[in-house]
Amino acid sequence: MINKKFYLFGLTIALLIAGVLSFYASSSPDGLEKVATDLGFIDTAKDSATSKSALADYAIAGISNERLSVGLAGIIGVIATGLAMYLIIRFIGKKKN
Amino acid sequence: MHIPDGFINIPTAAGAAALALTGVGYSVKKAKGELDEKAAPLIGLVSVFVFAGQMINFPVAAGTSGHLLGGALAAVLVGPYAASLALTVVLAIQALLFADGGLTALGLNVFNMSIFGVWSGYAIFLLVRKTLRYSNSALLIGSAVGAFASVPLAATSFSIQYAIGGEGTFAPSTVFTAMFGTHLLIGIGEAIITTLTVGAVLKTRPDLVYGKNKRAKVTS
Numbered sequence: 591m592i593n594k595k596f597y598l599f600g601l602t603i604a605l606l607i608a609g610v611l612s613f614y615a616s617s618s619p620d621g622l623e624k625v626a627t628d629l630g631f632i633d634t635a636k637d638s639a640t641s642k643s644a645l646a647d648y649a650i651a652g653i654s655n656e657r658l659s660v661g662l663a664g665i666i667g668v669i670a671t672g673l674a675m676y677l678i679i680r681f682i683g684k685k686k687n
Numbered sequence: 688m689h690i691p692d693g694f695i696n697i698p699t700a701a702g703a704a705a706l707a708l709t710g711v712g713y714s715v716k717k718a719k720g721e722l723d724e725k726a727a728p729l730i731g732l733v734s735v736f737v738f739a740g741q742m743i744n745f746p747v748a749a750g751t752s753g754h755l756l757g758g759a760l761a762a763v764l765v766g767p768y769a770a771s772l773a774l775t776v777v778l779a780i781q782a783l784l785f786a787d788g789g790l791t792a793l794g795l796n797v798f799n800m801s802i803f804g805v806w807s808g809y810a811i812f813l814l815v816r817k818t819l820r821y822s823n824s825a826l827l828i829g830s831a832v833g834a835f836a837s838v839p840l841a842a843t844s845f846s847i848q849y850a851i852g853g854e855g856t857f858a859p860s861t862v863f864t865a866m867f868g869t870h871l872l873i874g875i876g877e878a879i880i881t882t883l884t885v886g887a888v889l890k891t892r893p894d895l896v897y898g899k900n901k902r903a904k905v906t907s
Contacts, residue, residue: 593728596891596892596895597728597732600732600736601732601735603736603739604732604735604736604738604739605739607736607739607740607742607743608738608739608742611742611743612739612742612743615742615743615744615745615752615754616744616745616746616752617744617752618744618746618750618751618752619750619751619752620688620689620744620751620752620753620754620873621688621747621751621752621753621842621866621869621870621872621873622688622689622690622842622845622866624750624751624869625862625865625866625869626694628865629855629857629861629862629865630855630857631694631853631854631855631857634693634694634854634855635691635692635693635694636691636692636693636789637692637786638691638692638782638786638788638789638790639692639790640782640783640784640785640786640790641786643783643784643785643786645784645785645786646785646786647785647786647787648742648785648787663785664739664742666784667738667739667742667780667781667784667785668735668738668739670780670784671734671735671738671776671777671780672731672734672735674776674779674780675730675731675734675735675773675776676731678772678776679722679727679730679731682715682718682719682722683719683722683727
């Protein structure tokens with residue numbers, strides 16, 4: 591597969607997973623949360639300083655449609671991750687010369 | 688697997704952050720030499736794929752879910768140094784934008800997933816692949832076994848952190864047993880997603896797969 595097609599395809603898959611499939615993710619507690627609840631140390635958890643962020647818990651503040659809210663949050667996350675990675679790689683690459 | 692703030696005390700979190708920073712710094716230094724025009728875009732794609740994959744919690748047992756860690760997956764596709772960098776970026780974005788994983792706990796999470804998860808998965812991948820003599824199926828089996836093992840191993844890393852600086856008063860052995868057992872199950876999902884993904888890249892662009900061209904140097 592040629593480069594452009596490969597990366598376009600890969601990015602599309604990531605966007606579909608984060609933007610569409612994410613709505614169908616299990617809402618059960620993850621392994622660590624479950625263990626913390628069962629054993630009883632879940633109460634020691636504190637809210638993160640970013641817990642009031644407009645994107646906290648993969649939902650966009652003010653969008654009540656859950657499907658839209660989590661999907662857009664996922665797409666924003668993919669773009670933010672990709673952008674951060676692009677900038678870091680460029681920065682590191684430059685320092686090399 | 689993302690530790691929230693408060694589970695582990697600040698001194699332990701700070702210690703883990705120092706270790707994580709050292710590890711990621713070293714990874715950046717080593718990854719630099721590998722960032723050519725061919726490898727760089729795949730590293731970016733792997734990071735967004737891991738971000739997306741980590742959003743998908745799959746059910747593993749009654750009332751419990753798990754999601755991809757992606758450490759072994761990233762290491763096989765782009766090498767362990769770039770993988771550590773990619774996962775660290777994912778964890779930082781999650782903590783900063785989505786309040787997923789604590790801020791003071793970021794060092795703990797980076798250590799467990801970006802360093803311990805990546806390297807344990809990669810080391811096991813190399814060993815299995817070497818044992819099976821470097822065929823394409825050896826690469827896939829190595830990816831599966833490495834991915835599977837990396838999850839309970841990352842959970843073990845958490846258990847050690849909890850034993851050192853947990854804010855609760857639970858016996859370290861109790862925490863370890865519960866964490867290890869639960870994450871064995873999650874490891875199965877990790878193995879499936881990793882093998883399918885590595886298999887897809889191997890089929891379409893085998894030239895891009897870092898782990899394909901690496902011969903095992905790890906002996907333990």
